[in-house]
Amino acid sequence: MTVNLTLVLVAAALLGCGVYLVLERSLSRVLVGIVMIGNGVSLSFMVAGGPAGRAPIVSKGGDTGGLTDPLPQAMVLTAIVITLATTAFVLAMAYRSWQLNGHDDVQDDIEDDTIRRLALRDVTSEAYSATTSDYPGDDSSGDPGQGPDDDPLVADAAETEGRSR
Amino acid sequence: MNSLVPLPVLLPILGAGASLALLHHPRIQRWLSLAVLASVVVVAAVLLVQADRHGPQTVWIGAWPETLGIVLVADRLAALMLLVSAIVTLAVLAYSVGQGMTEDEEGAPISVYHPTFLVLVAGVANAFLAGDLFNLFVSFEMLLFASYVLLTLGGTAARVRAGTIYVLVNLLSSTLFLISLAVTYAATGTLTLAHLAQRLAELPDHVSLMIQLLLLTTFAIKAAVFPLSLWLPDSYPTAPAPVTAVFAGLLTKVGVYAILRVQTLLFPGSPLTDLLLWAALLTMLIGILGAVAQSDIKRMLSFTLVSHIGYLILGIALDSRTGTAGTTFYVVHHITIQTALFLVLGLVERRAGSTALMRIGGLARIAPVLAVLFFVPAMNLAGIPPFSGFIGKVGLFQAAQLDGSPLAWTLVAAGAATSLLTLYAVAKTWAVAFWRSPREAHEALEAIGDSVGEAAVEPVPGHDTRPVHQHRGHVHTAAGTVSRRDIEEARRLGDDNEPDRDFYALIQAGEDNRHSPLGMLLPAGALVAASVLLSVIAGPLYALGDRAAVDLHERTPYLSSVLTEEHP
Structure with a gap:
């Protein structure tokens, strides 16, 4: 299996920056970090799918050689949709936290x-x-x-x- | 091919859509969700019988060819989990309907509750049935998103605080899951469990070990296994009672189920026994020590939840037929018991105004029904002999003793110690919350000098606390003049989640909730009865668990059922 080094490096950089941001206290920074991690992971699925090839559209009796593996792309689409929903939810929560407390820091228990x-x-x-x-019966406080x-x-x-x- | 298999997922999803459409007809909405969950119970029961008699039931969704499609598999373990979760969710929904009908909170987005709850149920069912890892990921996301909404329902400060941590931890675990999926796909070119079971064996050892560790870490976060369990006791107790109940009962068990499935099906040659045994040991001991330290019943139970996950991991780690059978039985017991306890706690909180040990007392005399409902599952949790908790623990200890290694024997000792400490924790709760009188509780609270004590004295009869004189938005008392807006503000802040008066003060003021609605009592009582029933039917149930364990370790029933269905 050949690996696209650029994709690996970009994914690694995104993940690294994302982890750094997730360690912050402010929820909006954490959110940016999570989005970056999400994108890095999506890229790593591209790596997992193997080398790029032709678009995976097969006509009847057509040639199937040299097609890109479509499965990881379908998975990435799902993952992107989920990241979108996540972003919306965390953003709403950060806003609510700001409404309630005047900041959006992650608080201690x-x-x-x-x-x-x-x-x-x-x-x-x-x-x-x-x-x-x-x-029981002892009333002396x-x-x-x-x-x-x-x-x-x-x-x-x-x-x-x-x-x- | 069995067309019943997708129904436990489809019915709740369709029900969720329908109940969203019925947003303005809360009555129909309630009956609809109850009907949906009741039919899921029936379907799950039929599936269990079929899986037990005829082997695993499978469906390739959409009849896609080869490895492209999504496969749903209901073998004995999956069908059993499905049935238990369906029963438990039905009881919880009935309980919350009972709660909603009596309280009818204005402004609370109850209409969101039913669709979200149904999505949660669908996610849990899908996780049990999923025959490939990506589908498992999707079902985790389904149930997690529903749980995010349920946990932050109403958006109060406490829930947003707890929800933040819960959401972030679970987001990270989902990300980790995606990464392990990418790694798995890159290494094997498939995510279908049945194919992975064949292809992972051909991989170099270090690659498959890395995949195994990645997956185990992901699922350990979901299941709250010790080093990754700290998020749980923080986030669960703040949610509404039925929500906490269903979370405690099901969500962590989905993680345990995933660990069990992955360990037996994908990595039969690499059990990692020592690593998992250590994790089980630490989960048990640290969890229960946390429970002993708590002064709130909800938090105490959340810690016992973490601690008892250790027993389940113990059974999985042993990687033997007896161990797996023990875990299967214990999962069923623990789902029922933990949900029942949290439901009863919801009633206690309603009756006494709080679940903080300092604020309540005397419930055994004041609310004997609640006391019985609490006592039975609490003793069951601690593992007192006639109950199913005892049977499950004996099964697990037997499995450990068959293993015979020093570490396994240590686990037996630790398990017994954990059981005793659980007994200590629940007995302490019983003595404080149920036995001493509310007056004693109140005096103890005052003596400790809790700030609540002072606030609680006010409503005692004879002390008229009404403001002396009101004039132009200000209240004039002997102590000084206060703006009425400030008082209102203070009252609103204090009233928010934690009532300022303890149980004694509430009784004195005559403001305690004397009436426990039947709609809440019956489902909680039914679950407690079910937990007692578990010890009555323990024989057949254990035998079923044993058959499921044999299937899991042989692997052939699962594999042949999935792989022959593939080319009909």
Whole structure:
């Protein structure tokens, strides 16, 4: 199989630039990156289809030698249509994000961030404190095992007590 | 040639078109989608019987010659997956119809929901039936696009945030899939699975290994196998309950199915057992440790979802008949159970106003039906003996023990540990959300000093919080003067997704949703019943899984059925 080096190089360049852009925070840059990657992949299908040849149109009883392989081209068409739809959707999402937040940055997972920060500060988990305070019939809210009374992030003493249980 | 095979794809697609046309007749739209999915269940059941009795059913779409056409194949595994997914989607749709009928949210684009849901179903069915890799890619795109829309339904800030990550991760995995397709085509000149099965064996080892790794990476992203699983717990919990349910039940399993298909059909000589076993080990342990750390039930379940994908990968990695049979059974169990749990959580959220563990309590007494509905599948998920989760895990452990390598034994230990930790996670949820009283929950919340606590005190009777004096768009209270617009704004912001009051405060204010609509309870209850039924029919089902596994490892039933159909 002969390979068209130009196509390979162009596809590689497009993919490389696309990956660089996808690593950005701003959704519109990510989108440009995705479009570039999509085009690079489409080109790589051209490479996969083998050397270029005549247009793959066969008349009845005609010669089929030297035709381009039409299958990768059909696949690329599908891929292009899908990329188009993707672009439209991501663009709409970036716009909505801008409407809501005033920017279109890809944001961190809030809940995950909270849990990570609490873990870094070594705070007992909310659910743990909740279960340890869970004594049926005990109506004294000042149970020492209940966890810190004020700010959970600073009350170290109550916390160590909670953990030792 | 069996003309039933394309129907599970065609019916939902046509139904989606019709329900788009019926945009202004929501009632007809609902009945139409329900009818479509019910008929898919029937078709899938017939296909399963036929595939079990007469071998794989195939159709070359459009009767194209040779390798050019698209082939749909329903063998035992595909038909079984099809049937389970059809039942589950029918239940979820009935649930969301029940939800929609009682809530009737104005302004929510519910009319988009039905067509999109049907496209999702068609995509899932097409992925199970696809007989060539490109068709598999197209079906992935179908179900992904539908899932993008469903996940960002309504376009609230939380959903757009979660949707961004979900969409980007899946776009990249689709791109990777396309690249691996290009590589495969360049190396073999075909993408039909049956042809690939023959031609890949003739390739040099390193080329076929690269193709295998590319495909596995792609599918591992879809299936949320450990290093590639981090997107899942972030994106699933924000979606509406029925959407999360169907995502959790089906989308990752489509990835697992693709891995199973590719491993057994295309690369029988190169099982990569060690690599996959390590992936399974890490998926199980890291997933379940994540679940233990969560303080929201939805997120906890999303992490157990990731963790239990590890069991499925374990069965595939062993590359033996028993392993594959175990995975087949476990997939069926896990689809049912995970969907049921998320549906019940939707009801819990409706009843208690939240699924955050800190905010709810006492559901066992207040809503005993919900408590039973949660308890049964939760215990099933943890693998308590009479249930199907136990049977599936025993099957997988037996397969691992037959393999006998030290790593396989490690996996048995890790699987048991994961099962126990799952039990711990669901038991903690049970104790906190269902057993303690809402008052205790409220006091604990206050004691921890959560900002929610302070806001929650207000509506308690005796505290009249109505503004003292209103004058020209301003509210005058003892504390000072505030513009009414600001209050409105604050209320709107706070009200958005997360209610400011916990369950106790809601009960005190008398604003809790006492009524769980039958339209939602029945489908959720039916799925829970189905999950219990799985342990009753475990014998025949396991035998079917075993027969499917034999087919998969022999490969000849699949290949001969596809390749003789080619030249009728």
